[in-house]
Amino acid sequence: MSEGIAFYAIFFAAIFTNNILLTNYLGMCSFLAVSREVSTSEGLGGAVIFVMTATSVLNWLAYHYILVPFDLVYLRYIVFIVIIAAFVQLVEMVIERISDKLYASLGIFLPLITVNCAILGVSLFMVIRNYTFFNSVFYGLGSGIGWTVAIIAMAGIRQKMARSRVPKGLTGAGITLIIAGIMALAFMGFSGMIKIT
Amino acid sequence: MAPIPQLLIGIGAISAVTTVLAIIMVIADATIANYGDVQIRINDEKEVTVEGGRPLLSSLMEEKIFIPSACGGRGSCGLCKVQVTSDIGDYLPTELPWISDEEKTENIRLSCQLKLKKDISIQIPEELFNVREYECEVASIVDLTYDIKQVILRLKEPAEINFKAGQYIQFQVPEYELTSESVYRAYSMASQPSRHNEVELEVRLIPNGICTTYVFEHLKEGDTVTINGPYGDFHLRETDARIIFIAGGSGNAPVKSILYNMLENNNSREALYFFGARAVRDLFLVDEMKELENKLSNFKYIPALSEPLPEENWKGETGLITEVLDRHIDSGENTEAYLCGSPGMIDAAVAVLTKNGIPEDKIYYDKFA
Numbered sequence A: 001m002s003e004g005i006a007f008y009a010i011f012f013a014a015i016f017t018n019n020i021l022l023t024n025y026l027g028m029c030s031f032l033a034v035s036r037e038v039s040t041s042e043g044l045g046g047a048v049i050f051v052m053t054a055t056s057v058l059n060w061l062a063y064h065y066i067l068v069p070f071d072l073v074y075l076r077y078i079v080f081i082v083i084i085a086a087f088v089q090l091v092e093m094v095i096e097r098i099s100d101k102l103y104a105s106l107g108i109f110l111p112l113i114t115v116n117c118a119i120l121g122v123s124l125f126m127v128i129r130n131y132t133f134f135n136s137v138f139y140g141l142g143s144g145i146g147w148t149v150a151i152i153a154m155a156g157i158r159q160k161m162a163r164s165r166v167p168k169g170l171t172g173a174g175i176t177l178i179i180a181g182i183m184a185l186a187f188m189g190f191s192g193m194i195k196i197t
Numbered sequence B: 001m002a003p004i005p006q007l008l009i010g011i012g013a014i015s016a017v018t019t020v021l022a023i024i025m026v027i028a029d030a031t032i033a034n035y036g037d038v039q040i041r042i043n044d045e046k047e048v049t050v051e052g053g054r055p056l057l058s059s060l061m062e063e064k065i066f067i068p069s070a071c072g073g074r075g076s077c078g079l080c081k082v083q084v085t086s087d088i089g090d091y092l093p094t095e096l097p098w099i100s101d102e103e104k105t106e107n108i109r110l111s112c113q114l115k116l117k118k119d120i121s122i123q124i125p126e127e128l129f130n131v132r133e134y135e136c137e138v139a140s141i142v143d144l145t146y147d148i149k150q151v152i153l154r155l156k157e158p159a160e161i162n163f164k165a166g167q168y169i170q171f172q173v174p175e176y177e178l179t180s181e182s183v184y185r186a187y188s189m190a191s192q193p194s195r196h197n198e199v200e201l202e203v204r205l206i207p208n209g210i211c212t213t214y215v216f217e218h219l220k221e222g223d224t225v226t227i228n229g230p231y232g233d234f235h236l237r238e239t240d241a242r243i244i245f246i247a248g249g250s251g252n253a254p255v256k257s258i259l260y261n262m263l264e265n266n267n268s269r270e271a272l273y274f275f276g277a278r279a280v281r282d283l284f285l286v287d288e289m290k291e292l293e294n295k296l297s298n299f300k301y302i303p304a305l306s307e308p309l310p311e312e313n314w315k316g317e318t319g320l321i322t323e324v325l326d327r328h329i330d331s332g333e334n335t336e337a338y339l340c341g342s343p344g345m346i347d348a349a350v351a352v353l354t355k356n357g358i359p360e361d362k363i364y365y366d367k368f369a
Helices: A007-015 A028-033 A038-067 A073-098 A100-105 A107-114 A117-128 A133-161 A173-188 B003-031 B056-062 B101-105 B126-130 B210-217 B249-264 B286-295 B321-328 B343-355
Strands: B037-042 B046-051 B081-084 B108-110 B120-123 B132-143 B148-157 B168-173 B183-188 B198-204 B224-231 B242-248 B271-277 B299-305 B335-341 B363-367
Touching: A007 A133, A028 A133, A028 A173, A038 A073, A038 A107, A038 A117, A038 A133, A038 B003, A073 A100, A073 A107, A073 A117, A073 B003, A100 A107, A117 A133, A133 A173, B037 B056, B046 B056, B132 B198, B148 B210, B148 B224, B168 B198, B168 B210, B183 B198, B183 B210, B183 B249, B198 B210, B198 B249, B242 B249, B242 B321, B242 B343, B249 B271, B249 B286, B249 B335, B271 B321, B286 B299, B299 B321, B321 B343, B335 B343, B343 B363
Parallel strands: B037 B120, B242 B271, B242 B335, B271 B299, B335 B363
Antiparallel strands: B037 B046, B081 B108, B081 B120, B132 B148, B132 B224, B148 B198, B168 B183, B168 B224
């Protein structure tokens, strides 16, 4: 049970020891596709942080106030997905309406993450691990930041690598996956510091 | 709980959740995403009113103004550029890969990425007003080789097309197994401009290519298809320089159009045509080219095979097109080059041409990505 875990422990664990991207390997496809430049990675990362936090709030409420009381926990996958998709669409419309600048830097990434498995993963982990509402918010926020840290680090490495000679068969996704593996090993150095599962 | 009521509760709950979300979305769509009508002012002379909130490219297309685009508005070809002369905000990250610094100073934008939120004024090349949508009937489909088909389309409405030899049209592929929405693909016209009533295309099969699969497996004589065009600035420049044509595969099409146009205009400029293929079975229209050699006083057709099969008994030029090219051109003086083929072939050929002293601004090409 999670009552005993402090929110800040969950927050930092989600960034480092249990980084959703590097320890669970979730959210891989946009990670591979959009990690070519640091600036676009920042935009996508910002969108992921926002959507992860907001959807973990919405999904926590839907889970504990709709699914649990009616004994419909088995429907959580479909409900979570529908809520995430609708929320992302709505946010995109609002951003597009109110600010061109925000839309240019963040909005256009939103459709990309509607189907990002890391977003769904966060919602599922938080209910499987029985987090309280407050802990879920920080788990969502921490996971988003952790994902962003990972993609920006990867984009930085790939930008540096643009000038290095990669064996032909490994260019593109191949070398990116290898780097992700090495980064995951590095992040494993944090494990053991905090346990949240 | 008994299984049946639980099932009903499940169905009810899902329906309730999705209904609530759907209602929210419908309301949002009608309020937040509703931009009303917007006016597009084109070249300070024409004005059209369209529904707001949609991309500029498709809004213009509905008004029968066709901006060239090969990807159908997904932002992956970078062709649908227009100059915007009113303030519409900063570039989107999806546009930036296609826009050069020079184009930024002129506010050239990618029209498929621009959603219309307010009135806008744009500048487009005058010739795009000539671009029309044509309804055609497939007059014939002939195999040129095992993987290239010649398709002749007879124009029905409008019945005539005016273009420059070397230009291309866009072929509309309707929805079928490989695509859930209709898409456009660009093909050069192999027919010369004097054939006003028809358009000849050369289509090479690309495995799983949306348009080529459609042409190879679904299109039949008598079918009705829609094209729009003409587009492109791949046409013969009016100089007296020697001409080098280089093409591979279906890149033959615009060259053929230019050659027949030269023949009809009694153009006797010196011209060399290097055609690259793998083996004899990849060559086509060789007899026509030989005939052109006889009729055009200064024209020479040089097919080059990179991997001729022993049983084919090939006696012509052998080697990569770039090697053959390098052997044939001695000086680049007063020479223009016209290239059509795959990006790899073009890049390699441009390197050989510049090495032999032909300046890059005398090299014109159509890249088929």
